[in-house]
Amino acid sequence: MAHVSLKDVTFAYPNGFVAIDHINIEIEKGENVAIVGQNGAGKTTTVKMCNGLLRPTKGDVKIGDMNTKDYTTAQVSRKVGYVFQNPDDQIFHSSVYDEVVFGPKMMKLANEKVEKQVDYALKITGMDVFKNENPYNLPLSTRKFITIAAIIAMDTEVMIFDEPTAGQDLEGNRRLSAILKELHHQGKTVITISHDMEFVVSNFERVIVMANKKVVTSGPPKKIFWDFPALEEAMLKQPYISQLCNSLNLGEGIIHLEEAVKAIKDRS
Numbered sequence: 406m407a408h409v410s411l412k413d414v415t416f417a418y419p420n421g422f423v424a425i426d427h428i429n430i431e432i433e434k435g436e437n438v439a440i441v442g443q444n445g446a447g448k449t450t451t452v453k454m455c456n457g458l459l460r461p462t463k464g465d466v467k468i469g470d471m472n473t474k475d476y477t478t479a480q481v482s483r484k485v486g487y488v489f490q491n492p493d494d495q496i497f498h499s500s501v502y503d504e505v506v507f508g509p510k511m512m513k514l515a516n517e518k519v520e521k522q523v524d525y526a527l528k529i530t531g532m533d534v535f536k537n538e539n540p541y542n543l544p545l546s547t548r549k550f551i552t553i554a555a556i557i558a559m560d561t562e563v564m565i566f567d568e569p570t571a572g573q574d575l576e577g578n579r580r581l582s583a584i585l586k587e588l589h590h591q592g593k594t595v596i597t598i599s600h601d602m603e604f605v606v607s608n609f610e611r612v613i614v615m616a617n618k619k620v621v622t623s624g625p626p627k628k629i630f631w632d633f634p635a636l637e638e639a640m641l642k643q644p645y646i647s648q649l650c651n652s653l654n655l656g657e658g659i660i661h662l663e664e665a666v667k668a669i670k671d672r673s
């Protein structure tokens with residue numbers, strides 16, 4: 406059974422705008438998946454349905470055998486943590502520690518467990534050094550890591566990161582990669598929305614492409630970033646290495662620098 410499944414899901418906002426139109430997605434336990442697509446494709450709406458913030462208008466969203474229709478948002482969010490696109494929509498405490506401890510405390514975990522999870526989350530996100538700071542005295546890129554720490558501290562089985570790369574520099578992206586690797590190692594199911602194709606190509610085993618309220622296709626980066634009709638439909642660019650290899654006619658499927666170097670050497 407898929408860990409996260411959306412079956413024939415349609416979603417309309419209260420004003421009647423249909424943001425998602427009959428989509429099907431299945432994500433297995435322990436998968437590390439990216440969702441990509443142009444602005445307004447419906448990515449955030451899709452993931453908000455996965456943690457119960459939104460309910461499908463039609464179809465079913467299930468976490469394991471739990472149909473989100475039959476549970477409260479609080480119940481679903483114990484299984485699926487969602488890091489908001491804009492950290493300021495999520496942060497409401499006046500210290501980093503209070504922000505991160507809030508979730509596990511609400512889950513009524515034993516104090517020892519709360520402390521252990523909070524310490525771990527602060528450490529792997531690098532937020533331990535800011536523990537006593539007011540989040541609003543820190544830059545937006547750091548506030549994003551605070552919100553990531555807050556979700557990791559809840560230790561949910563599924564974690565969703567909405568645009569974690571936005572506004573991050575190289576160091577921020579490296580830190581994100583390390584966090585994703587660690588969560589994958591722990592067997593977490595991780596879903597990440599990103600506009601950064603360079604980040605996507607090196608951090609995810611599967612990419613789901615969305616365009617215009619629908620899922621266009623899904624597959625490993627090697628396939629997705631050479632699927633020109635899908636890229637065109639979702640208005641996405643190939644990563645630079647693939648663009649270079651395409652221009653030089655070095656063969657399809659190349660997404661990494663080492664592969665490109667080998668192909669160039671082999672040809673010369």
Ligand SMILES: Nc1ncnc2c1ncn2[C@@H]1O[C@H](COP(=O)(O)OP(=O)(O)OP(=O)(O)O)[C@@H](O)[C@H]1O
Pocket residue numbers: 418419420422424442443444445446447448449450451
């Ligand atoms: N509360 C709302 N009421 C009405 N329409 C909405 C609401 N929130 C989002 N939408 C619309 O639904 C569509 C899908 O939005 P969504 O945020 O899911 O897209 P997205 O793929 O995540 O885009 P982005 O990459 O810009 O974040 C957009 O056209 C958006 O304007």
